[in-house]
Amino acid sequence: MTTVRPLNAVLQTADVAARGGLPYSATAWATGFHPLDRELSGGLRAGELAILGGPQGTGKTTFALQLARNVVAAGGSATYLCYEHDERMQLQKLIAMEASLADPEDSVLLPRLAEALGTGGANDRGLPGRIGHLPGVAAALAALDSYGDRLRLVTGSGHATDVTAVRR
DSSP states (O other): OOOOOOHHHHHHHHHHHHHTTOOOSOOEEOOSOHHHHHHTTTSEETTOOOOOOOOTTSSHHHHHHHHHHHHHHTTOOEEEEESSSOHHHHHHHHHHHHHHHHOGGGOOOHHHHHHHHHOOSOOTTHHHHHHTTSTTHHHHHHHHHHHGGGEEEEEOOTTTOOHHHHHO
């Protein structure tokens, strides 16, 4: 829904908020990358759309996932829309990120994690039983659980994911 208001009405709303001691600026969520946060005057703002561009293979996908992870780890919420990887790969990247933060000396490499996740066979201990032996993974799964309800993963498709689909 689009809202159209004259500037004097917006000024009046800001003045009422200021007189009542209420904040009137958009909340900034730190990206976790301090030079970027300085340039963005504190970080990403709720309600804004951030689009990354650049050549293939420069780390845009991983960087965007790190931004979303940092925002939700700080208490915010985010939707991560990726046209390149499905939710399984997004989850693997998040587990690897969290594991490397939990155990920087012996971080989980993505191939080791993928191999452990790809191993078949029933395991009544579920995901922790299958990958919990890898360094930092137990802490990673706990971290993901702590913010999992605030991070939405969307696998996009060039022919099926338009603005309306993203909004839904």
